Amino acid sequence: ELKVEQNPLFLSMQEGKNYTIYCNYSTTSDRLYWYRQDPGKSLESLFVLLSNGAVKQEGRLMASLDTKARLSTLHITAAVHDLSATYFCAVHKLIFGTGTRLQVFP
Amino acid sequence: EPEVTQTPSHQVTQMGQEVILRCVPISNHLYFYWYRQILGQKVEFLVSFYNNEISEKSEIFDDQFSVERPDGSNFTLKIRSTKLEDSAMYFCASSLGRGPYNEQFFGPGTRLTVL
Numbered sequence: 641e642l643k644v645e646q647n648p649l650f651l652s653m654q655e656g657k658n659y660t661i662y663c664n665y666s667t668t669s670d671r672l673y674w675y676r677q678d679p680g681k682s683l684e685s686l687f688v689l690l691s692n693g694a695v696k697q698e699g700r701l702m703a704s705l706d707t708k709a710r711l712s713t714l715h716i717t718a719a720v721h722d723l724s725a726t727y728f729c730a731v732h733k734l735i736f737g738t739g740t741r742l743q744v745f746p
Numbered sequence: 747e748p749e750v751t752q753t754p755s756h757q758v759t760q761m762g763q764e765v766i767l768r769c770v771p772i773s774n775h776l777y778f779y780w781y782r783q784i785l786g787q788k789v790e791f792l793v794s795f796y797n798n799e800i801s802e803k804s805e806i807f808d809d810q811f812s813v814e815r816p817d818g819s820n821f822t823l824k825i826r827s828t829k830l831e832d833s834a835m836y837f838c839a840s841s842l843g844r845g846p847y848n849e850q851f852f853g854p855g856t857r858l859t860v861l
Contacts, residue, residue, distance in 0.1 A: 673849075682837060683789065683852040728789065734781070734850060736789040 642667050646729060646737040653719050653744055661740045663712040663729035672712045673730045674703050677739075683728070686714075719744045748772045750853035752838050758859045759828055767823045767856045769838030778821045779839040779850060780813065782806070789837065795821065796844075828860045 643666040653659050663672070674686040687696045689705035689712060696703050700723065702715045712729055724744045729737040751770045759765050771778050780792040793803040795813050810826045821840075825832055835857050839850040 682854045685849055685851070688849060730789075734779075734789075734791055736791075738788050 642731065642735050644729060644731055644735050644737040646727075646740050648740060649738060650741045651743070653716075653742070655720055655744055655746055656718050658718065659716050661714040661716070661727055661742075663714070663737050665710050665712075665729075665731045665735075665737075668707070668710075669731035671732055672705050673734070674701075674712070674714055675728045675730065675736075677726045677728060679726075686727075716742070721746070750838055750840055750851050752836075752853040752856050754856060755854065756857045756859070758861065761830060761860055762827050765825050765828055765858065767825075767836050767838075767858070769821045769823070769840075769853055770819050771821055771838065771840030772851055773819070775840035775842050775851075777801075777841045777844055777848075778813075778815070779841075780823045781837045781839065781852075782834040783837065783855075784834045792823070825858075828858075830860050833858055833860045 645664045647662050651659060672689045675683040676686050677683050687703040689703060692707040694705045700717045705712045714727060716723060721744050724742055726739045726741045728739045750772055753768045757765055776796060778795045781789050782792055783789045790806060791804050793807045793813055794801045798815060812824045814822050821838060835855045837855045838853040841848045841850045
């Protein structure tokens with residue numbers, strides 16, 4: 641059974657700080673996605689990572705993929721309140737991770 | 747910008763009743779999907795649909811569920827006899843293709859409450 645695990649499950653961080661969310665998956669996948677979900681809202685696509693070593697950046701978020709380690713990271717740089725949301729990673733055929741609820745406080 | 751739409755936004759039903767959740771995918775997309783998310787939990791895949799038939803389904807998608815594309819625009823999820831545990835947010839998604847470059851676009855969701 642394909643498992644996708646994220647940690648931490650909950651992250652409370654101060655504005656201006658940096659942090660990394662980790663996504664581990666249990667079997668090979670030819671792609672990895674990161675999504676953002678605001679409370680009561682739908683899923684917004686952030687990144688699609690397609691190859692080993694892929695790195696993508698958008699604003700204060702940077703995602704990377706290590707297919708050999710079956711690990712993806714989502715790095716947050718100088719967090720701002722607007723980044724408060726739940727972040728999900730998902731692998732091929734959209735098996736979703738457990739989600740990381742991020743809360744950024746002043 | 748084209749988007750996936752879903753109706754209703756919130757559906758309340760009695761246990762044992764049938765519900766139909768409706769989705770209008772992006773018009774030139776060929777693959778359609780349903781997911782559900784129980785409150786506070788992760789998003790779970792239910793079913794994918796292509797060329798008027800189910801291409802893949804999960805263990806959750808049992809005989810009480812069915813999907814249909816009744817016309818050229820709508821994609822529906824029917825739950826025949828709802829149970830309390832069917833209460834969840836149901837998301838529809840569509841994609842142009844299935845390869846790695848084909849992103850799935852999600853609708854806003856329908857919140858189903860079974861009483």
